[in-house]
Amino acid sequence: MSLINVANLTFAYEGSYNNIFEGVSFQIDTNWRLGFTGRNGRGKTTFLKLLLGKYDYSGTISSSVVFEYFPYEVSDTESFTIDVIREISPNALDWEIMRELSLLDVTDDVLYRQFFTLSKGEQTKALLAALFLKENSFLLIDEPTNHLDAMARMILSNYLKSKNGYILVSHDRAFLDNCVDHILAINKTNIEIQKGNFSSWWNNKELQDNFELAENEKRKKDINRLTAAAQRTSDWSDSVEKSKHGTTNSGSKLDKGFVGHKAAKMMKRSKSIEGRQQALIDEKSKLLKNIESSETLKIAPLRYHTNRLVELSDISISYGERVVCSDVSFTIDQGDRIALQGKNGCGKSSILKLICGEEIAHTGILRKNGSLKISYVSQDTKNLSGTLTDYAQFNCLDESLFKAILRKLDFSREQFERSLEDFSEGQKKKVLIAKSLCEQAHLYIWDEPLNYIDVLSRMQIETLLLEYQPTILFVEHDSAFCSNIANKIVQL
Structure with missing residues (x-):
C-alpha cells in the first residue's frame, strides 16, 4: 500500500x-x-x-x-x-x-x-x-x-x-x-x-443537505428573534437614559446614579444579545455551501392531430455489404417514452436518423406525416463552434430561454462568453439538450443524450421527462435512467 x-x-x-x-x-x-x-x-x-x-x-x-x-x-x-x-x-x-x-x-x-x-x-x-x-x-x-x-x-x-x-x-x-x-x-x-459506493455517498449527501436546510431555517428564526430582542433592549436603554433628566411622578428628582446603572445594564444586555446574534449569523454562513442547485427544467411538447406519429414496418438497413439491422417493426404513439436498446453496432442510431429524415438506404416501410415536428439530439458534438449567442442565432433559438436552461444545468455566466470548442464534453452535451428543450416538437429523438452528463443533471432531466411526459424515442445505456423513464422498450 x-x-x-x-x-x-x-x-x-x-x-x-x-x-x-x-x-x-x-x-x-x-x-x-x-x-x-x-x-x-x-x-x-x-x-x-x-x-x-x-x-x-x-x-x-x-x-x-x-x-x-x-x-x-x-x-x-x-x-x-x-x-x-x-x-x-x-x-x-x-x-x-x-x-x-x-x-x-x-x-x-x-x-x-x-x-x-x-x-x-x-x-x-x-x-x-x-x-x-x-x-x-x-x-x-x-x-x-x-x-x-x-x-x-x-x-x-x-x-x-x-x-x-x-x-x-x-x-x-x-x-x-x-x-x-x-x-x-x-x-x-x-x-x-x-x-x-455512489448510492451510499448520495444518501449521506442527502442526509447532510436536509440537516443543513433544517439548521438554516432554525438559525434564521433564532436570528430574527434575537434581532427583535436586541432592538427592544436597545430601545429600553435609550428610554431609561433619557429619563435621567426627568422627575418621578411625585415630582421628586430621579436618582441619576441608579438610572445610569440600569441603562448601562440594559445596554450590556443588548450587546450580549447582539454577540449571540452575530455568532448565529457566522454559524449560518457555514451552512448550505455545498447544496447543489437543481432547478426544475421545462419543455413545451406539441400535441399532434392523430395518436399515431410514426410506424416502421420490416425496416432493414445496410451499409455496403454489412447489414446493421433487419426486419425492424414498431410504432410510436403520443405519450410513448421508448428506449431503443441493443448491442453496439446493431443500427440504433441509423433507425433514429432514418426517422429524422436523413437519406439512409433501407428496405421496408416508414410511415410518418410530413407535418410532424421532431427535435433531435445527436451523439456527436464535434461540430459545435462559436459562442452560445452564435449557436442560438444559427439555430433560431430564443437566446434568453436557451441560456436560462443552461443556467439551470449549472452553467456559470462566465461560461456564456467562452467558445464552445473550449467546453467540456459534458457541457457540450448540455448545449444540445438545452437546444432540444427550447424547441416545440411533437416527437423528441435523443441519441445517447447522457454521455458525459453529470449525475445531478441526469436526475433533473429524469424529473423533467416524468413531469411533462413528452413523446420521446431515445437510445441510452444508463440503466437507472432507462428504468425510470421508459414506458416501452424496443429491443433490436
Whole structure:
C-alpha cells in the first residue's frame, strides 16, 4: 500500500480569474477502487491531468506511484489491435493479453483485425485490457462507459470490480455502485472522500443537505428573534437614559446614579444579545455551501392531430455489404417514452436518423406525416463552434430561454462568453439538450443524450421527462435512467 498526498492544492487556468481548486488537501490509498463524481466543469479531468503533471499548480501532490491515463489516443488506427496493445504495454505476454480480453468478453480474433474496424465498444475494451496490463501503475480512468451498450457496461463493471488501484470517472450510478469502494466527490466548495459506493455517498449527501436546510431555517428564526430582542433592549436603554433628566411622578428628582446603572445594564444586555446574534449569523454562513442547485427544467411538447406519429414496418438497413439491422417493426404513439436498446453496432442510431429524415438506404416501410415536428439530439458534438449567442442565432433559438436552461444545468455566466470548442464534453452535451428543450416538437429523438452528463443533471432531466411526459424515442445505456423513464422498450 502507498498513499497519494494532496496538500493545499490550488489551480486556475491561465487567463482565468476563478480557481478550479483552492487550498485542497486529502489522501488517497492506491489500493482503493475510487469512483470520481461531480458536476460537469468542476475539474475532474483537470485533477487527473494535474496528477499526470500536465499543468503547473500551487501546493503539493506527492506519491511513489506512476500514473497511467485512459483513454489512450491511438495514432495509427490502421494497425492490428495486437500491435496497438503491445505499443501501450510492451512487456505484456500474449497469454496475458488474451486473458484480459477474455475477462472483458472480447474474442481473440479482434487482435488480428485493424483497430479502426472494431466497434467503439471493442476499441474501449481492447484499450482497457492494455491499461490493466501496465504494471506498478495507479490508473486514471476517465469516463470509459460512453458509447458502451448496457451489457458491455455490466461486463466492464464486473471487470473493474475484480481489479484495484484506480480512479474511475463515471456518471452511471449503477455502474459505479457495482465496482467502487470509495467515492471522491468534487463539491461546490470542497473535495471529500467517503468509503462506500455512489448510492451510499448520495444518501449521506442527502442526509447532510436536509440537516443543513433544517439548521438554516432554525438559525434564521433564532436570528430574527434575537434581532427583535436586541432592538427592544436597545430601545429600553435609550428610554431609561433619557429619563435621567426627568422627575418621578411625585415630582421628586430621579436618582441619576441608579438610572445610569440600569441603562448601562440594559445596554450590556443588548450587546450580549447582539454577540449571540452575530455568532448565529457566522454559524449560518457555514451552512448550505455545498447544496447543489437543481432547478426544475421545462419543455413545451406539441400535441399532434392523430395518436399515431410514426410506424416502421420490416425496416432493414445496410451499409455496403454489412447489414446493421433487419426486419425492424414498431410504432410510436403520443405519450410513448421508448428506449431503443441493443448491442453496439446493431443500427440504433441509423433507425433514429432514418426517422429524422436523413437519406439512409433501407428496405421496408416508414410511415410518418410530413407535418410532424421532431427535435433531435445527436451523439456527436464535434461540430459545435462559436459562442452560445452564435449557436442560438444559427439555430433560431430564443437566446434568453436557451441560456436560462443552461443556467439551470449549472452553467456559470462566465461560461456564456467562452467558445464552445473550449467546453467540456459534458457541457457540450448540455448545449444540445438545452437546444432540444427550447424547441416545440411533437416527437423528441435523443441519441445517447447522457454521455458525459453529470449525475445531478441526469436526475433533473429524469424529473423533467416524468413531469411533462413528452413523446420521446431515445437510445441510452444508463440503466437507472432507462428504468425510470421508459414506458416501452424496443429491443433490436
